[in-house]
Amino acid sequence: DFIIISSISVLLCAAIILLLFFLSHIASGQIRYSIPEEMKKGSLIGNVALDLGIDMQRLRSGRARIVTGESIQYTELKTDKGILVVNERIDREQLCGDVTPCSFSFDLILENPMELHHVTVEVLDINDNSPSFHQHDMKLTIGESAAPGARFVLPTANDPDVGLNGLQDYHLSPNENFILKKHSNNDGRKNAEMVLEKPLDRERYPSLSLKLIAVDGGTPQKSGTVNIDITVLDVNDNSPVFNQSVYKATVMENAAKGTYIITVNASDADSGSNGLIYYSISKMQGNIHSIFEINKTTGVIFLSGEVDYEKAKKYEIRIEATDQGALTDSSKVVVDVIDVNDNPPVINMMSFTSPVSEDSPPGTTIGIINVKDLDSGDNGQVNCRIEQNAPFKIKSNLRNYYTLVTDIVLDRESVSDYNITVVATDAGMPPLSTKRTFHLKVSDVNDNSPTFSQGVYSACIAENNSPGVSVLTVRAKDPDENQNARISYILDVSGVGGFPVSEYVSVNAESGIVHAVRSYDYEQIKELTFVVKAQDGGSPPLSSNVTVKILIQDQNDNPPQVLYPVQTGGSLVAEMVPRSADVGYLVTKVVAVDVDSGQNAWLSYKLQKATDRALFEVGLQNGEIRTIRQVTDKDAVKQRLTVIVEDNGQPSRSATVIVNVAVADSFPEVLSEFTDFTQDKEYNDNLTFYLVLALAVVSFLFITCLVVIISVKIYRWRQSRILYHSNLPVIPYYPPRYSDTLGTGTLQHVYNYEVCRTTDSRKSDCKFGRAGSQNVLIMDPSSTGTMQRIQSEKSILDEPDSPLESPPLLLWPMREKEIVCIMWADRQKTDSHEPIHPFRYYL
Numbered sequence: 001d002f003i004i005i006s007s008i009s010v011l012l013c014a015a016i017i018l019l020l021f022f023l024s025h026i027a028s029g030q031i032r033y034s035i036p037e038e039m040k041k042g043s044l045i046g047n048v049a050l051d052l053g054i055d056m057q058r059l060r061s062g063r064a065r066i067v068t069g070e071s072i073q074y075t076e077l078k079t080d081k082g083i084l085v086v087n088e089r090i091d092r093e094q095l096c097g098d099v100t101p102c103s104f105s106f107d108l109i110l111e112n113p114m115e116l117h118h119v120t121v122e123v124l125d126i127n128d129n130s131p132s133f134h135q136h137d138m139k140l141t142i143g144e145s146a147a148p149g150a151r152f153v154l155p156t157a158n159d160p161d162v163g164l165n166g167l168q169d170y171h172l173s174p175n176e177n178f179i180l181k182k183h184s185n186n187d188g189r190k191n192a193e194m195v196l197e198k199p200l201d202r203e204r205y206p207s208l209s210l211k212l213i214a215v216d217g218g219t220p221q222k223s224g225t226v227n228i229d230i231t232v233l234d235v236n237d238n239s240p241v242f243n244q245s246v247y248k249a250t251v252m253e254n255a256a257k258g259t260y261i262i263t264v265n266a267s268d269a270d271s272g273s274n275g276l277i278y279y280s281i282s283k284m285q286g287n288i289h290s291i292f293e294i295n296k297t298t299g300v301i302f303l304s305g306e307v308d309y310e311k312a313k314k315y316e317i318r319i320e321a322t323d324q325g326a327l328t329d330s331s332k333v334v335v336d337v338i339d340v341n342d343n344p345p346v347i348n349m350m351s352f353t354s355p356v357s358e359d360s361p362p363g364t365t366i367g368i369i370n371v372k373d374l375d376s377g378d379n380g381q382v383n384c385r386i387e388q389n390a391p392f393k394i395k396s397n398l399r400n401y402y403t404l405v406t407d408i409v410l411d412r413e414s415v416s417d418y419n420i421t422v423v424a425t426d427a428g429m430p431p432l433s434t435k436r437t438f439h440l441k442v443s444d445v446n447d448n449s450p451t452f453s454q455g456v457y458s459a460c461i462a463e464n465n466s467p468g469v470s471v472l473t474v475r476a477k478d479p480d481e482n483q484n485a486r487i488s489y490i491l492d493v494s495g496v497g498g499f500p501v502s503e504y505v506s507v508n509a510e511s512g513i514v515h516a517v518r519s520y521d522y523e524q525i526k527e528l529t530f531v532v533k534a535q536d537g538g539s540p541p542l543s544s545n546v547t548v549k550i551l552i553q554d555q556n557d558n559p560p561q562v563l564y565p566v567q568t569g570g571s572l573v574a575e576m577v578p579r580s581a582d583v584g585y586l587v588t589k590v591v592a593v594d595v596d597s598g599q600n601a602w603l604s605y606k607l608q609k610a611t612d613r614a615l616f617e618v619g620l621q622n623g624e625i626r627t628i629r630q631v632t633d634k635d636a637v638k639q640r641l642t643v644i645v646e647d648n649g650q651p652s653r654s655a656t657v658i659v660n661v662a663v664a665d666s667f668p669e670v671l672s673e674f675t676d677f678t679q680d681k682e683y684n685d686n687l688t689f690y691l692v693l694a695l696a697v698v699s700f701l702f703i704t705c706l707v708v709i710i711s712v713k714i715y716r717w718r719q720s721r722i723l724y725h726s727n728l729p730v731i732p733y734y735p736p737r738y739s740d741t742l743g744t745g746t747l748q749h750v751y752n753y754e755v756c757r758t759t760d761s762r763k764s765d766c767k768f769g770r771a772g773s774q775n776v777l778i779m780d781p782s783s784t785g786t787m788q789r790i791q792s793e794k795s796i797l798d799e800p801d802s803p804l805e806s807p808p809l810l811l812w813p814m815r816e817k818e819i820v821c822i823m824w825a826d827r828q829k830t831d832s833h834e835p836i837h838p839f840r841y842y843l
Contacts, residue, residue, distance in 0.1 A: 029052050032119075033121045033122065039086045042085050042086060043086045044083055044085055048084050048119070060079055062112060067107045068107070073088065075087050077108065093160040103120055104120075125163060130222035131157040131159040133225075140228065141230075143200075143234075143236070144202040144233065145235050146200060151193050152193060153193050165217065168217040173211040178194045178195065192212070207229065208229075233324055239327035240266040242329055254308070255307055257305065266279070266321035273324045276324055278297065278323075280319070280320050281318070281320070290305045299319075314335065314337065317333040341375050341426065341429065347424050348371070358412040365404070368402070369402040370402075382426050383424070384424045386420065391418075393405060412443070412480075413479045417439060418440045421438075449536070449544050455547075458550075459551070468517075470516075474489060475512055476534035486536060489511075496529075496530065501528070504525075512532075520552045522555065522596075525552060529549050557596070558594060560646070560647055560653065560654065565588060565657065577664075578631070580631070580665070588624075596647065603648075605620060606618060611641070618641075623645070638660070639663055642658055643659060
């Protein structure tokens with residue numbers, strides 16, 4: 001009872017643990033760290049295990065890892081220490097630019113149970129960038145007549161850092177003429193301009209060199225510098241004048257760069273340097289600078305870019321002439337562009353029908369095409385045609401519009417799609433053409449049945465397979481497509497051995513995989529033949545059938561069964577060997593069969609244990625037990641042989657049979673010796689019972705089995721008691737007839753039996769059979785008969801009037817046990833190797 005209660009307690013504890021396990025949920029947390037940028041690889045960010053309250057063992061067992069969607073993993077988790085370190089260089093300016101605050105996030109995931117922790121790392125800016133200008137030098141030309149208060153915009157510095165580390169202030173080197181005025185924009189950027197405070201004197205200072213310094217607020221402070229070179233001009237009171245107000249020129253489109261266009265000319269009444277003129281294209285004309293260019297001293301205008309008639313047929317260029325005093329004059333240049341055939345036709349598909357059904361009649365419209373050419377005149381006249389030999393043709397209905405139609409009936413199984421190339425050619429010199437390919441798919445109609453790749457599918461499967469295992473795959477192909485080619489595999493309704501085939505196999509409707517529904521037994525069924533139908537999804541559906549054969553392969557799943565000698569439960573069976581037996585004397589023969597086939601049924605016999613191994617041997621193939629030396633008086637009367645029968649399977653299976661042999665010449669000697677033999681057996685039976693009883697306490701299931709076994713034993717005992725008190729004859733045991741053409745240990749001939757019995761202990765009828773050459777005694781030590789009764793009964797049989805040819809065998813009544821004698825006809829010859837068929841006595 002204590003053991004049972006302990007077992008129940010253990011089961012309850014396990015159930016509670018499992019319940020707690022299934023009720024566990026995913027934990028989550030969130031932490032945030034702040035680190036400066038540009039930390040070295042391997043630098044510590046934070047102790048994740050300490051901050052999240054996770055022990056080191058949990059980090060390792062949960063396979064903690066970092067999950068981030070970025071291509072660069074800036075951090076690394078050291079699971080052995082529970083810390084988070086820098087894995088890659090972190091540049092705040094590269095990561096976030098001007099955005100503040102700058103941070104990146106990732107998730108820390110643990111498994112079993114699942115935990116998700118969100119980690120945010122804020123990257124703090126350090127002063128690792130200096131303010132910088134886009135140009136190192138700035139040149140200014142200022143006339144000495146410039147009035148005080150004149151403003152000059154200065155370059156703006158850029159600092160990628162943010163906050164105090166960013167740009168904070170500008171400084172101008174000390175001078176007498178200019179002061180620095182600083183401004184802040186709405187976006188926080190700072191710029192500066194230089195204001196003329198005192199007029200310039202070219203005669204005193206013909207040029208000035210100043211420095212503009214931009215500084216940030218970092219520690220240490222960093223700065224950037226730009227040099228400002230100022231040239232002071234002399235006073236100029238005459239402006240340049242062009243000799244024409246409008247210039248006209250022409251240029252061919254697609255002319256090469258550097259092509260001469262025209263030359264402009266202007267004059268200045270001043271002398272000296274004030275009379276020098278520089279030509280330029282007005283900056284107000286957008287992209288004109290990318291197409292035309294002018295020599296600033298000669299006034300020659302030439303082509304610097306590409307001219308396209310289709311984009312612009314005329315260009316108007318504003319030319320400025322500037323002297324040294326910054327006095328200017330302007331003129332206009334008109335350039336006409338001459339068209340050339342430089343544009344191929346353009347093909348546009350206005351409408352296109354794809355796919356088109358394969359059963360469409362000839363003349364079905366597929367698409368409408370529009371063709372344009374940007375050129376003018378003959379350069380814009382276009383002709384359209386189909387390039388390759390395809391079952392299509394093109395028709396012209398309206399100007400620049402064409403219709404593409406089918407020319408024959410299409411067959412998708414022959415050609416499933418077409419690449420239709422339309423060629424458009426203009427009438428220019430030389431002519432230009434354009435090709436455009438349209439991909440046309442042919443839609444399917446269900447005009448083909450599925451076909452299997454094989455006429456018959458065959459496969460082998462070993463018996464005792466697991467239900468649901470795949471055996472083979474049937475494959476069918478349908479040249480149609482989409483739903484018309486979607487094949488479903490159906491198991492044909494048929495029977496195997498009187499049962500529906502669906503109880504043996506199933507087929508996957510999508511993949512065609514044939515599965516075993518049950519575990520097969522080779523001894524019951526050796527081959528399955530059935531039909532699988534492949535049906536497409538068309539309307540109406542088309543189908544085809546294929547035969548599938550599955551061969552069941554035998555496995556060594558049955559151990560040998562010993563037919564003889566029979567192991568009785570209530571009586572002791574003994575084979576009797578006289579002490580005068582010679583070498584090679586046939587004691588008995590172990591007969592066994594194996595319901596497997598092939599080499600799994602090839603049996604071999606070995607002597608496992610023996611009271612005297614030097615006295616007996618077992619035939620390896622036939623199971624015959626023979627003496628291997630002369631029997632002597634010193635040999636024990638009771639001999640116990642354990643014979644193991646093994647098959648040839650892999651792995652092999654075996655069965656064990658115990659053969660009791662009595663070495664004696666008379667029954668009294670056998671009777672006295674075998675009493676102890678039975679007592680030993682009863683002792684072993686008691687020991688087995690107590691062992692089983694002890695194991696039953698540990699396993700509740702085994703207790704149930706034991707109860708069933710005890711119930712069966714009680715039932716058999718009650719049946720035997722009913723038979724004992726009845727007057728019905730005792731039915732003897734007849735070994736079944738077996739034949740084995742392979743000679744592997746089963747009986748090779750048919751044997752005859754004669755039975756002697758008494759039906760009651762108070763009534764005894766004896767029938768005598770022909771004496772054999774060997775006696776087998778089976779005795780029950782509980783018999784209360786005495787040797788005197790044996791001798792007295794035997795003397796009756798020894799009378800001369802006995803009709804038997806040799807002394808008969810006597811069965812006498814017992815008080816508590818029935819007596820059954822089976823006498824086998826002896827067919828042994830002195831020179832034969834056939835087994836001896838002894839008498840058998842049951843006491």
